[in-house]
Amino acid sequence: MSLGISQVTIYVEDQQRAVDFWSGKAGFTVTRDMPYGEDRWIEVEPPAGGTRLVIIKADPKWPALVKDMPNYVLFQADDIVKTHEELAARGVEFTQAPKQEPWGWSAVFKDDEGNLFHLGQR
Known part of the structure; x- marks a missing residue:
């Protein structure tokens, strides 16, 4: 069997602010940006x-996301210290700098929506 993951959805309050973060500060490439109902599919x-x-606009009727807890999205880098330095220089805020844990290297960063994400090392 050949099974993989093609997409992970992140719910945000402000889609443009999220696009600016991911494409500007995090260095991602926007591969699709099109109308999606009253909002956009990005x-x-x-x-x-x-x-x-x-990047999907969250419905205000949905329960609030848990703040101060990282999402279960783990980004990986070949060199976590170098990646931390590059992202921090672009304005990405880290709530936990890279540190060696029993399971490996770990850091936590925040997007401009306030969502927290893990950064690990391959």
Whole structure:
């Protein structure tokens, strides 16, 4: 069997702010941006390719996302220290700098929507 993951959806309050973060600060490429009902369907792809993020406007009627807890999206880098330095220089805020954990290297960063994400090392 050949099974993979093509997309992961991230729900945001402001789609343009999220696009600016992912394409500007994080260095992703916008691969699709088209109308989607009253909002937009936006896909961004990481610099190394692979699984795309779909940036969808959250419905205000939905329960609030848990704040101060990282999403279960883990980004990986070949060199976490170098990647941390590059992203921080572009304005990405880290709530946890890279550190060695029993399971490997780990860091946590925040997007401009306030969502937290893990960064690990391959």
